[in-house]
Amino acid sequence: MNRDSKDLIGAHLSQSLAALERATQDAALLAAARKTAEIIIAALRAGNKLLIIGNGGSAADAQHIAAEIVGRYKQDRPAYAAIALTTDTSALTSIANDYGFEQMFARQVDGLGQRGDVLLALSTSGRSPNILAALRVARERGLITVGFTGTKGKTLGALCDHLLVAPSDDTPVIQQIHLAVAHGICDEIEQTLMRGAAKK
Numbered sequence: 001m002n003r004d005s006k007d008l009i010g011a012h013l014s015q016s017l018a019a020l021e022r023a024t025q026d027a028a029l030l031a032a033a034r035k036t037a038e039i040i041i042a043a044l045r046a047g048n049k050l051l052i053i054g055n056g057g058s059a060a061d062a063q064h065i066a067a068e069i070v071g072r073y074k075q076d077r078p079a080y081a082a083i084a085l086t087t088d089t090s091a092l093t094s095i096a097n098d099y100g101f102e103q104m105f106a107r108q109v110d111g112l113g114q115r116g117d118v119l120l121a122l123s124t125s126g127r128s129p130n131i132l133a134a135l136r137v138a139r140e141r142g143l144i145t146v147g148f149t150g151t152k153g154k155t156l157g158a159l160c161d162h163l164l165v166a167p168s169d170d171t172p173v174i175q176q177i178h179l180a181v182a183h184g185i186c187d188e189i190e191q192t193l194m195r196g197a198a199k200k
């Protein structure tokens with residue numbers, strides 16, 4: 001194996017580990033994660049839905065998280081409403097082609113979002129114009145807005161009811177923290193909703 005590539009991989013693993021370690025000690029991040037779980041649980045219980053958006057790797061994370069909720073995370077239980085707005089290539093291409101790339105999520109939020117739904121926006125930079133446009137429309141339509149970003153993306157907070165900041169400024173590392181936190185949130189959602197269902 002090429003020695004440089006081994007070093008790069010090892011360095012990436014060390015950097016990821018250090019960032020995840022920092023995340024476990026980050027009281028603001030843990031509070032934001034718990035709040036996010038609470039908000040999503042309340043919305044799903046009320047019959048509302050979770051919409052999720054992101055670009056690139058975060059687009060993949062958006063559909064990954066939606067699948068955990070509409071399918072299952074670990075346990076058999078009722079399905080809940082979660083949709084990644086990153087997967088419908090006809091909607092994405094027609095909106096981008098006819099209205100501009102910036103509108104690709106905003107237009108879907110406008111069409112699908114209802115008061116009380118939650119929009120989860122994943123943006124490592126916190127500055128992607130298509131994410132900002134969607135958050136603006138979500139607010140106009142009475143959705144609850146949650147942003148996941150990194151240390152350089154704090155301005156995203158201006159458009160979010162709740163903001164989770166991963167303690168890194170490196171896009172792939174931020175994404176890894178987002179996904180690890182999202183798995184924890186899915187676990188919390190699943191276990192809480194199952195406890196609620198058992199009481200019925």
Ligand SMILES: O=C(CO)[C@@H](O)[C@H](O)[C@H](O)[C@H](O)COP(=O)(O)O
Nearest residue numbers: 055056057058123124125128171172
């Ligand atoms: O997955 C990666 C890098 O790990 C890339 O595809 C990355 O997601 C893209 O550059 C995105 O366009 C970044 O967008 P954002 O997170 O700044 O909103």
Ligand SMILES: [Zn+2]
Nearest residue numbers: 056057172175
């Ligand atoms: Zn990536």
